[in-house]
Amino acid sequence: MKCYQCGTCTADCTSANLDERGEFNPRRMMLDYFERGELSELCWLCASCFKCYRCPRGVKPYEVLAEMRAEYIRQGKVPAYVKAFVETVKSYGELDETAFFMKLMKSGKIMDPSIVLSTLKNSIRNGGLSKAISLPKKSKCAKEVSMIFSVVEGVSPVGERKAEKPTVVGVPA
Amino acid sequence: MKLAFFPGCSARSSGMEYAKSTLELLEKLGIEVSRHDFNCCGTHIVEEYSRDIWLALNARNLALAEESKADIVTTCPACYQNLKKVNIELQDEEVRKRVNGILASINREYNGGVSVFHVIEVLSKVADKLPQVEGKKVAAYYGCQILRPPELGVDNPENPTIFEDLLEKVGFNVVDFRVKAECCGGTLLLTNSEGFKKRALSIVREAKKAGAECIATLCPLCQFSLEVVQDKMPVKPFTSLILEHANKEIEVLK
Numbered sequence: 001m002k003c004y005q006c007g008t009c010t011a012d013c014t015s016a017n018l019d020e021r022g023e024f025n026p027r028r029m030m031l032d033y034f035e036r037g038e039l040s041e042l043c044w045l046c047a048s049c050f051k052c053y054r055c056p057r058g059v060k061p062y063e064v065l066a067e068m069r070a071e072y073i074r075q076g077k078v079p080a081y082v083k084a085f086v087e088t089v090k091s092y093g094e095l096d097e098t099a100f101f102m103k104l105m106k107s108g109k110i111m112d113p114s115i116v117l118s119t120l121k122n123s124i125r126n127g128g129l130s131k132a133i134s135l136p137k138k139s140k141c142a143k144e145v146s147m148i149f150s151v152v153e154g155v156s157p158v159g160e161r162k163a164e165k166p167t168v169v170g171v172p173a
Numbered sequence: 174m175k176l177a178f179f180p181g182c183s184a185r186s187s188g189m190e191y192a193k194s195t196l197e198l199l200e201k202l203g204i205e206v207s208r209h210d211f212n213c214c215g216t217h218i219v220e221e222y223s224r225d226i227w228l229a230l231n232a233r234n235l236a237l238a239e240e241s242k243a244d245i246v247t248t249c250p251a252c253y254q255n256l257k258k259v260n261i262e263l264q265d266e267e268v269r270k271r272v273n274g275i276l277a278s279i280n281r282e283y284n285g286g287v288s289v290f291h292v293i294e295v296l297s298k299v300a301d302k303l304p305q306v307e308g309k310k311v312a313a314y315y316g317c318q319i320l321r322p323p324e325l326g327v328d329n330p331e332n333p334t335i336f337e338d339l340l341e342k343v344g345f346n347v348v349d350f351r352v353k354a355e356c357c358g359g360t361l362l363l364t365n366s367e368g369f370k371k372r373a374l375s376i377v378r379e380a381k382k383a384g385a386e387c388i389a390t391l392c393p394l395c396q397f398s399l400e401v402v403q404d405k406m407p408v409k410p411f412t413s414l415i416l417e418h419a420n421k422e423i424e425v426l427k
Contacts, residue, residue, distance in 0.1 A: 014356040018368040045364055048217055049356035050321030053330070062322070070221040078222075081363040086222050089213045089230075095182035104363070112366040118401045119187075126190045134186060141212040144233065144279040151278045152225045 002057040003030060009052035009061040015045050026052060026061045033068060043068040044079055080107040090149045093139035102136065176295070177238040178206035179256070181249035181393065182213050188249065188393030191410035195248050195292050198412045202299055206246065209237045214255035228268070229275040231259035236276060236283040244288040246295050248412075250318035250392045254325050256289045261324075291319060291327055292412070293391050297335055300342040306418035312350040312385035313337045313411075314376065316357055316395040330354065336411070340389060343415055348383040352376055359394040373402040381406060389414050 010016050010027045018024075024042050032038040043065045052061040073082070084103035085095065092099055104111070139145075178199075184192035199206055211234050213219075220227040234256060238245045247253050263269045264285050273282050296303065313336040320330040328335040333354060337347045358372025377399055380388045389411040390396040399408040409417075 014358065014372065015361070015365070015368070018358070018361075018365070018372060045361070045368075047317075047356050047358060047360045049317040049360070051317075051356065053322045060322070066217060066221055070224075073222055079364075082218055082222065085216075085218045089215065089219060094185065094213045097182070097186040109363070111363075112370075115362070115366060115370075115401055118404075119397075122397075122400050123186070139212065140210045141233075144281075145212045145230065147279050148229045148233065148275060149226055151275055152223055152229065 003027070003034075003055075003059050004057055005031075006056065008054055008056060009059075012051040012054055014047040014049045014051060019045075026065065029068070030059070030061060030064050033064065039068050039071055041072075043072070080104060080109050083107070084109075090146060091138070091142065092136065093142035093145040096136045096138075098134055099136035175241070175243040176204065176206045176246045176290075177209055177241065177243040179211055179234065179238075179245050179247035179249075179252055181247060181252040183249060183393040183397075187397045188410075190413055191248050191390075191393050191396060194410055194413040194416050198296070198416055199292075201416075202296075202302055204295070204299070207241055207243055209234075209241070211237060214252040216251050216255060220255070225272070225275065227255075228259055228262065228272045231256055232263060232269075232272045232276055232283045233279070233281055235260055235263070235287045235289075236281045238287045239283060240281075244290060246290045246292055248292050248391075248393065248410075250291065250316065251394065253289060253291045254318045257325050260285075260287065260289055291391070293319070293335060293339065294327055296412075297339050300339050303339075303343045303415060306344040306415065308344055308346040309418060310348055310384055310386045311340055311345045311414070312348050312380040312383055312388045313340055313353060314350065314357075314380070314388050314390050314395060314399070315354045316359075316390070316392045317354070319391060320354055336389070336391060340411065340414075345389075345414075345418075348380075348385045350380060350383050350385070352379045357392075357395040357398040359398040362398070369398070370402050373398040377403055377406045377408075387414065 007027050010025050013026055015024045024045055029040045046065045050062050081104060084100055084107060087103060088095055088100045180192045212230055215227040215230045245256060263283060269285060276282055315333055315336055320326040320328060320333055323330045340347050357376055358369040361369040387407040387409060388399055389409060391411055396408060396410055
């Protein structure tokens with residue numbers, strides 16, 4: 001690995017700076033991953049802000065953490081919000097926000113009540129009641145999007161795929 | 174330059190105001206945009222879930238624009254980044270062939286002929302024609318994905334000026350805002366809500382310290398984040414700000 005342990009990625013990191021306990025440490029997460037193949041669940045707390053692009057050795061920590069998350073997904077360990085996101089896009093064609101939050105609630109995820117309240121308030125102010133409580137609506141493109149998903153996934157549903165990367169099934173090259 | 178408007182998923186709800194004001198501003202400037210049946214860009218979430226699905230979702234969007242011989246302009250930096258990233262990957266003939274193999278199932282094909290722009294790039298090119306506004310003190314907030322990683326950004330990620338330049342040209346008094354390219358914490362909304370609130374509030378506090386009367390955003394997620402955690406500091410999509418404060422008729426570009 002090119003990393004020479006300078007710690008620039010961690011000093012710049014949004015999530016590391018928010019973590020007073022100092023547990024979120026991308027430098028250590030990468031070291032554990034490359035030296036011992038260990039995954040850290042903390043990778044789900046990465047803000048994807050790309051601040052770590054500043055690495056003087058050209059390591060891309062944001063890509064390493066993304067690969068860790070992809071590995072978790074391949075192992076079938078998919079967080080509820082990822083599952084809800086993917087399923088919403090798959091059946092609606094877009095990230096329908098109402099459908100997404102309904103799926104999240106169904107999975108037992110509890111949203112911060114102060115954020116929910118203030119979201120509603122802002123929605124009403126910006127777009128009226130219809131914006132705040134719109135019903136889920138499939139996009140026109142939903143059919144084509146679902147087709148893309150089924151062609152690539154074959155028949156395996158979310159989170160139940162085997163450990164290899166997805167391959168294209170039944171499509172002529 | 175023919176342009177296809179890519180609204181992104183947020184335009185249907187949380188980012189409605191940003192999309193609406195952008196379309197209104199483009200129309201007033203005589204910049205015609207076509208509308209298409211675009212799908213979600215997938216973001217890094219779908220990219221991590223399945224690279225091939227993510228490639229194909231974005232390739233479908235690029236193919237739709239290509240069918241009408243248009244380039245893409247979007248308001249959302251995440252859509253911008255994903256479309257641009259996939260577009261670069263699809264310049265490789267082998268990757269394109271493989272992804273077109275997936276698109277064949279929906280009778281579509283992409284040949285690599287589309288460019289992807291963020292609306293700030295488009296508006297910066299016609300800044301002289303934009304309406305003059307009163308000198309309100311504004312903090313120009315970039316956030317992350319419009320700048321980083323650098324190969325996918327619109328400006329120098331360490332010292333960007335494209336946003337300030339545009340706002341100054343239309344008459345805003347842009348304050349020196351040291352956290353302009355820091356993260357709003359928006360992506361942490363579902364995984365670390367305390368961290369999210371702390372981060373978004375710190376951006377607002379810095380804007381206040383810098384003497385801003387208002388924060389201008391160019392990202393629907395930043396807009397959502399900074400607005401949802403407080404209600405004292407006004408936060409506006411920059412296109413809404415320009416429209417709202419216009420005190421001069423917009424010259425029509427034709």
